Amino acid sequence: MTNTSDFEIFLAAAPGLEPVLCAEVGSKGFKQPKPVPGGVVTRGGWPEVWRANLWVRGAGRVLARIDSFRAVHLAQLDDRARRVPWSSVLRPDTPFRVEASCSGSRIYHSGAAAQRIETAIRETLGAPLSEEAEVTVMVRIENDLCTVSVDTSGEPLHKRGYKEAINAAPIRETMASLFLRQCGFDGSEPVLDPMCGSGTFIIEAAEIAARLNPGRARHFAFEKLASFDAEAWERMRAVKSMRVPAARFYGSDRDAGAIAMSRANAERAGVAEYTEFRQATISEAQPPAGPPGLVIVNPPYGSRIGDKGKLSPLYRALGQVLTSRFTGWRVGLVANEPKLAHATGLPFLSPGAPVPHGGLRVSLFRTGPLP
Template sequence: MEAAMTQTPFEIFLQAPPGLEPLLAEEAREQGFAAPNPVPGGVVTQGGWDEVWRANLCLRGAGRVLVRIGGFMAFHLAQLDKRARKFPWGELLRPGEAVRVDVTCRRSKIYHAGAAKQRIETALAAFGAVIADDAEETETDEAPLTLKVRIEDNEVIFSLDSSGVPLHRRGTKQFVGKAPMRETLAALFLRACDYSGQEPVYDPMCGSGTFVLEAAAIASGAAPGLSRQFAFERLASFDAARWQALRDAHAGSTPPEQRFVGSDRDAGAVAGANANAQRAGLGDVAAFHHAAVSDAAPPDGPPGLVIVNPPYGGRIGNKKLLYGLHGALGDTLRRNFRGWRVGIVTSEAGLARATGLPVTPWGPPVPHGGLKVTLFTAPPIG
């Protein structure tokens, strides 16, 4: 029996980097989502379309928002074909919309993902959808809608990627430095450092400014998704007036009193970070300047959080030389940043310890750019 898509609440899956699911669950709970439950790879909650929209608009740590839209049992390809054709696609999709289909099979009599994908694509085409080529560009606002199909224990489960372009793409950042950190990961690491938007943040190796700008945006109170579009805006369920009302309700921004500062020895990175701040509307509270690590100094005002993603040799820099760099970082922080807490992201525990600070790992290693990195934290510098 085909499950109707109009039934709510849906199961909503919020993607998170493995190891950081509890942080995203905490954020979702603070934002009022229903009983967010951390599971491997993300957080499960419940809600209708308004909650799907709000999750995309407001959650800083979620990488994507997937919606379980229905499903049925199928024990062979002919049954899959028949039931997929009967599925009420018109309740979700608009005819003529491009759709990409991703299929995985586990512990099921239907074991050939390619054959299952073909049957579902045929059903979608019969409805009037345009089947997108798997090689088609996915990092633009015009990327096809993605239908994710999981066939497990003979149950066919349909989920829709309601985000489209990954949610770390806030829509304001154009300059990207070397080995960039995604904004969603930066937001979760800031949360792990107990940052709540009420204190200044400094990054002495700022690159394109991700940590500083994310911290400033959190302090401003504006939703992270205000400057971009989402895949759900092209669905049959989309209501433009309700969406605009939701955006208006989360557009209020209070200029923070504290300052957010970054520095870097790369003048090009500093220029790019300042341009990113202007595009994000944060140029009045976030500033970047050219300085070596040994010249880093805090802004005027109370102490706050130093958070840094320094080179760690996996992709950038000679690892042996980096021990000296981290030693210089620790010396500078002890000299100039008394009272400040510290967060250091690295793939090498030895590099974090080379700072001479009393660092401890916050949690498990987290995937980042083909590596595994760990957040190390240190209490206020005495």
């Protein structure tokens, strides 16, 4: 990449959610985003990379594609790796590490490929190699084409920087934001989660409504790159987009610990004044006063044999409460078993693509406004 002002930027998404992430990236003004397997590609320079990390809710990480070339054997890889303009991206005083993957290529040993790249960087730039380095160079050799990227995010982007407390099997913030988008949520209506756990859906909805940047409270790996401009970054971060939401956001859970966790997380995220959390069972769920909105819920899944039978009554009870009390509300339900989702008796539209989540595959089941 000789041109540092325009290169390919890859935003990772859970497989199945690429079109949803693409819609978000397009809505935030990035150039001609295109869904590809595992994410979305767009083009831009380093400011666009920073902006993607700061603004985009649904991306798991942001990679800057710094070079690509053909390589059919290790000596060729070694030679080409020494011609990559490392000094325009990496700093000689900053540790780095390399992750490589190979598929359908004559170079098939990812460890050997990683080693060649490491040596090339060490010998041409002088930067130290470290297994613990935050700066990761990612090398993918696919059908003899080698693509070299730098992970500009560091810690995965679902780590927004406010959540100290999480409960078992939480949904990632990145996935929660894309599911909210799939349900048609744009920040203008109330959202209720009757099994809110550590509050992910409710906090994410409140942040979207308040126009808070998801990356506002954290550090990124790009701050350690040669291309980083601290003053320009501070100016970008200082732009205030915040507004007071028109709606409120409600979470309930039967577990007192989950409610305490949700409140603490909402406080740290800066959205406590737009959210309400209370301890309540499913049968106690009530729509708040005012216009209808969206009920979104991630109930327990049956991951072990025999769980399905035990969980059916819970899903049935949830369906009965929503059908009898939540007229005019839409529902989004995350489930790994169509059978369990349909036990609610809710009039679902055709479900979204299954998405990997915590070793399972889950789908989002959605309804229109309930009659």
